[in-house]
Amino acid sequence: MRVLGVDPGLTRCGVAVVDGGTGRKVTCVAVDTVRTPVDADLASRLLAVSDFVESWLDLHKPDVVAVERVFSQYNVQTAMGTAQAGGVVAVAAARRGLKVEFHTPSEVKAAVTGSGRADKAQVTAMVMRLLSLQERPGTADAADALALAICHIWRAPMRARLAEAEQRAAELARVHKARLAQARKAGGASR
Structure with missing residues (x-):
């Protein structure tokens, strides 16, 4: 599975491509950070992020795109910019028929470090170790994009099995309700 991980942002947007192998083996294909000038207008900044991601x-033809979900931030303007950058990424992926999965920061940290409260240095260190990188990714945003991709690779099979189990349970419940209704109907008819 090839995953494009995106840590959305307007000033810095981390982008990474990671391949998942058998077991928990992961390989870094590419990693970078899109930077946009703070003094540029919003539309131009979003276009720059969109153009880069597209x-x-x-170029890398991922199977799925993993984006960090905007969870909560004290600065509303920053949260809005982050959400808008994530939105243009989702649109670019949707145009290509790619599935987009959103992961919370704590989910990503827990998947990569074992702790949902890990700091950026711990995430970067684990990403480097997991991917056998000799040098740090250019920015913390790039490291977070790598972590997002790894998180998705490791969690996607579990999410798929859970969704399958939920579908089976819903089908069993539907069949059971139909049988109960049929039994009530047959019981009422025999009186």
Whole structure:
């Protein structure tokens, strides 16, 4: 499975491509950070993020896109910019028919470090170790994008099994309700 991980942001947007192998084996394909000038207008900044992500989607052809979910931030303006950047990434992926999965920061930290409260240094250190990187990714945003991709690779099979189990349970419940209704109907008819 090839995953494009994106840590969305307007000033810095981390982007990474990671391949998942058998078991928990992961390999870094590419990693970078999109930077946009703070003094540029919002539309231009979003376009720059979109153009970069679209070029990576075309170049690296991921199977799925994993984006960090905006959870909560004290600065509303920053949260809005982050959400908008994540939105243009989702649109770019949807245009190509790619599934987009959102992961919370604590989910990503827990998957990669074992603790949902890990700091950026711990996430970067574990990403480097897991991917056997000799040098740090350029920015913390790039490291977070790698972590998002790894998180998705490791959690996607579990999510798929859970969704399958939920579907089976719903089907069993539907069949059971139908049988009960049929039994009540047959019991009422025999009186």
